[in-house]
Amino acid sequence: MNEGLTYREAGVDLEAAGRAKARLAELVDATRTDAVASRFGSFGGRFRSTPGRDLVASVDGVGTKLKVAFLSGRHDTVGVDLVNHCVNDILAEGARPLVFMDYVACGRLEPDVVTSVVSGLARACVENGCALVGGETAEMPDFYAEGEYDLAGFVVGEVAYPALGERDVKEGDILLGLASSGFHTNGYSFVRRLVFDRLGLDVSDAFPGSDRSVADVLLTPHRSYLGYLEPGLTAGRIRALAHITGGGIPGNLDRVLPPDLDAAVRTSSWTPPLEFEVMERESGAPRDELFRVFNMGVGMIAIVSPDEADAAAAEATAAGCETFAIGEVVGGEGRVRLLE
C-alpha cells in the first residue's frame, strides 16, 4: 500500500505530520482485504483476483506541468506524460500495463482541448500496449479557471516480472541509471518560478543555452521505460527498479533498499543535461535540494548484480536509452547517500 508514501508530502511540509500520517495508515489498513498483496512503500497497489496472477494499480496526476501546456496552447503531450508516469510506476513493481483510465476536470469543456489531451493519452497507451477503457470528464465551473483543467490517470497492469517484487537486492549490486527525457513530471513549480518569473521568459523564447523553445524543453514528455527495460527484465537481470519522481533519487531509490543496505550514488558519474544545469546555475539552489526536486537526468534506476550490469546496460542502450553506472549497493541502513 502506498497511501502512506503518497501522503508523504504532508509530512514534509507540516507540523501535524506524524499524527496525520499514522492516522492515514490506520484508515488504509482497516480497508485491507484478502485481495491485497502489496507491502508498504510500493510504487503501486498490488492485488489479486485469481491466485498466482497479481495485478498492480497506480494513480497519478501531471501536476503543474499542465500550466506550461495552458501557456503554450499545446495539449497533446500531457497525456503522454500521464500514461508513461503511471506505466513506469507499475513497471517498478514488475507489472506490464493492461488498461488505463483518465479523469479530466475543467471549468468549461472545450472539445478541441479534450480531444487533444485524449490524443496524447491514446498515443502513449498504444506505445505501451495498454488499452484506454474509460474516462471521466467533469465540468466544474467554479473550480477551474477559464481554459484550465486538471488531469489524473489510473493504470492497472499484471505482474509479468515477479522477481522485481522480491527486491532481492544485495551488497555490491550495481545502480544502473537510465537517462530521463528531461524534467518528466516533477519540479514544475520550481521550473516555472525560475523560467517565467525570475528569468522572465515566454514559452516561445529560446531556452537558455539551447536552440529549442521554452515550451519544447518544458513539455518534453516523461518517457516510458517499459521498452528499454523489457529485454533485461525478460532475461531476469534486474533485481529492483526505482522510478525517480517527486523526491528525486534520494526520495525514491530508498524505497527498494533492504533495511541493512545503502545506495551509494556517485553524482559525478553522469552529466545532468542542460535543463538541470540551468536550474542549478540560475537558482543558486544547493545540489542536495536540486536532487530532491529533480531527477537530474536519471529517470529510472535498475539495481542489477555486478555480472549482469554490462548486459543490462547494453540491452537498454540497444533499445534506445542511454545508461550510466551511477553507484552501488553498500552496507548501511536503507538510505541513499549522494557522493561526489
Next chain:
Amino acid sequence: MNEGLTYREAGVDLEAAGRAKARLAELVDATRTDAVASRFGSFGGRFRSTPGRDLVASVDGVGTKLKVAFLSGRHDTVGVDLVNHCVNDILAEGARPLVFMDYVACGRLEPDVVTSVVSGLARACVENGCALVGGETAEMPDFYAEGEYDLAGFVVGEVAYPALGERDVKEGDILLGLASSGFHTNGYSFVRRLVFDRLGLDVSDAFPGSDRSVADVLLTPHRSYLGYLEPGLTAGRIRALAHITGGGIPGNLDRVLPPDLDAAVRTSSWTPPLEFEVMERESGAPRDELFRVFNMGVGMIAIVSPDEADAAAAEATAAGCETFAIGEVVGGEGRVRLLE
C-alpha cells in the same frame, strides 16, 4: 468502452459535438487490445488478464457537491459519495469491487482535511468490502483556491454476476426502481444555484420543509446498492442494472435497452422525496428537465422478469432499500419514455 459516453456532455453543450465525439471514439478504438472485453456504452471498462475472469474498472469524481463540503467544513462524507458512486457503476456491469484508489488535488495540503476525506473513503471501502490500495495527493498552488480541492477515484472489481453483462432484457420485464438517498452526486450546480443563490440559504439553515439543515440534506452520501442487490443478483433474478447518475433516468436506463425495446417509466408510480419537490417548486423547471438533472428519488433501476419482480423487491426491501415498480419494458427503439 465508455469514453464516448463520458464525453457525451461535450456533445450536449456544443456544436462541434459529433466531430469531437467521433474523433474520441477513433482515438480510444486505436488503443484496443486483447485484454479489453467491454462493449460501447458500458458503465465501466471491462478487461481480463486471466481467461474467464473479467475485471471491470471505473473512474469518477464528486463534482460540485464538493463546494457544499467546503462551505460546511465537513469533509468526511464526500469520500463515501465517491466510493459508492464507483461501486454502483461497476455493479451495473456485474462486478464486485476489489480495490480503490483516490486522487486528491488541492492548493495547499491541510492534513486534517485530507485525513477527513480519506476517513470517508476508507469507511465506504470497508462497507463495500474493497481495499484502498493507493492514492495520489497533489499540491497544486495555482490551480485550486485556498481551502478547496478536487477528488476523483478509481475502482477495479471482478465480475461476480456475469448474467448482468448479457443484458438479456425482454418485452414485459419489470423496471424495479431502488430508492436513492437524495441527490447522490448529480445536479449540484442546479442545487447550489437554487438553494444558495435564489433562496439565499446558508448551509446551517433548515432545508425548506424539513427539520434537517441544508448541509445535512445536501451532503447525504450517495448510497451503495451492492448490499441491497446482492440477494437478487446471487439468485440470478436481475437481467440488467442502470445506475442513475448524470442524465437521470432517461440518460442512463437507455444504456441497457436492446435497440428494439423501450422502457416505459410511469413517473406517478413513486413520490419523489422532499428535496426534489423543493427543486421543482422553487425552480419552476419543467419536469422533463428535472428528470435529466436529478435521479428524482430512484438511484438504481433493476430490470427483472415479471415472475421474479416480487422476490427481487422483497429482498432489496429486507436488505434496507425501498423499491418501486416504476414501469416495464415495451416494444420500441431503445428509448426511455417518461409517462405520467
